[in-house]
Amino acid sequence: MTQHNHVVEEKPPLIWLNVAIFSLTALVAIIGVPVYGWFHGYGWEHLIWFLVTYSFCNLSITAGYHRLWSHKAYQAHAWVRVIFAIGGAFALQNSALHWSSDHRPHHKFVDNNEKDPYSAKRGFWYSHIGWMLRNYNQDRYSDYSNCRDLQKDKVVMWQHKYYVPLAIVTNVGIPLLLGVIYGDIVGMLLVVGVLRLVLSHHSTFFINSLAHIWGSQPYTTKNTARDNGILAIFTFGEGYHNFHHIFEGDYRNGVRWWQYDPTKWLIKLMSICGLASHLRVTPNFRIEKARALAKLNQAKDKLQERPNCQYIVSRLQAEYDQLVTNMGDYYEMKKQLLENKKQKLTKKYELSVAKLECQQMKRRLQEQKMRWNELVAQYA
Template sequence: MAFSKPVSMPCPGRVESSLPFAATPVGKGSWVARQLRAWFDTSAVAAIDDERADRIDWLRAAPFIAMHLACIAVIWVGVSPISLIVAGALYAIRMFALTGFYHRYFSHRTFRTSRAVQFIFALIGASCVQRGPLWWAAHHRNHHRHADTELDPHSPTIYGFIWSHVGWFLTPRNFQTDLSRVPDLAKFPELRVLDRYDTLVPVLLAVAMYFFGVLLHHVAPQLGTSGGQMLIWGFFVSTVVLFHATVTINSLAHRFGSRRYETKDSSRNNVWLALITFGEGWHNNHHYFPGSSRQGFHWWEIDITWYGLKLMSGLGLVQGLKPVPAWVYAKARS
């Protein structure tokens, strides 16, 4: 079954014989062994076959699909208040890691922080099953450079909703990390390790959730939870909801909402998306001026990520938050 990019066309500038990817050839061995290695080591990639580069690699995508199917197990494990609290807490903490650090820090460098804080939030973000910090930042910088053109892999205006929402994420071309887009980040070996072994942290979180549930079952049975229940709600459900909330900015925030600023792309401001993504839904604001730590440009534009960054700034954990310049406000449509 070959589900490929909706528009069949050459992609000039995107297929090269030698790219500076963080990758090494998979070498010899059985086909199954090569595929299994690629699940755990993103450097273990074969050369891109131009004919299949933009088709979903169903075998490589199998763990991602299985993560969704695992959510069905809520039927058997049940639910408890504590499992919902843990799922919600992990959603919130990891969403902030993505929006505050993978996006506003790694991708756009809108503030400064220490190497320790940088690593902590890179680690938290790596648990989200949205690949590593270098991959995330490299692809996002490419998105801004080519927003809503044929070179933007997740443009809904060109490739449609399903492809921009999830299809592009599962193709051989987009599995890889182009380090030439993130030279400022690639110099950190700890970030390169997180990027290369991007399934390790999610697996560790899943294991931790299971044993946390087992522990609660024994020490606080009145909470009504178990290892299986905490695994399903705390990891699988929380992670799947987090993923789809995040990628609505690709698929929906370029289609639905208002446009305060004239931009070359179709970005829009959407309050509902801003609420579930902690401020990322003010997408037209962001595309007009991506250099600000703040995406809700006005006090009534709820931007939870901005509030969190302000708190961290007050605690001395981050520095140099970049505000919205006066000229940006002046350029807004009346």
């Protein structure tokens, strides 16, 4: 009799606290919230405070945990950091130190199944929530060595030390207080406590999962990250994930003025009010170059399916090289013009001539971009 030995991969042990929190809160949100609403009803106060607390939690994650602490995209006043630390505990997504120590390897080793803590290539369930249900990363948190800079931040370390009491006080205390004020403790616990928590959790988790599956790749095709305007609505601007993965240090995710990114607007507003500084912005030349390269790579990938495509690939490459050269010349000229205007070292007549030349170069560049877009559209 032949015996077949099957090697079964052992999964890490379950983290029962996480399993309990995610399961129980989801059940209460799906069953308890609508049942209570059917029998007792909800008022405008429930909706208003749900929106206020939901926004507070999510912005504490996006503007605080993510862009401030994980990526150092700007610097913030101490009181702003304290508010974000409290909001992060309210969001119940672990301490800022722990959260950042997860997120930095995700960028450094994106899509690497061994080193990316929530690699999208391990499937939707794993990247969305599965990685938090089992102890896949038990060796990752011994010393937080990838966050030594954050260990020098007194607010981060205060929140890390007192994370559990902060989480309990905010998640239980705030809904209870609102319940006492409005005379509906159960209703506020359900809406502001549980429903807010579940939606805050999963809207954040969708960036790790859905934003690596659904959307476009206008800036890079080297990883699975996608830009998705619909996700941006529910995630306070984090849906522009393709841009973020190539320019992670930029304080903006929605780089276009019309893209919905309230986190970007909040950071900019704080800088105007003197509560934030050193906002990091990616130069336009690098952004435009990345967009052109992404289109080139997409066209090349499509052309691989065609026979005798080497001539077209060579033509596309030559057009791309010329476009990048002209973009570099234009942005250098624009930079020099602004510098001369700022220092007032150039004569007014010479300055007007330089400005006219810059405008003419901009028009030529725009025409070249249109030709480039039409050309790659034939193949991408």
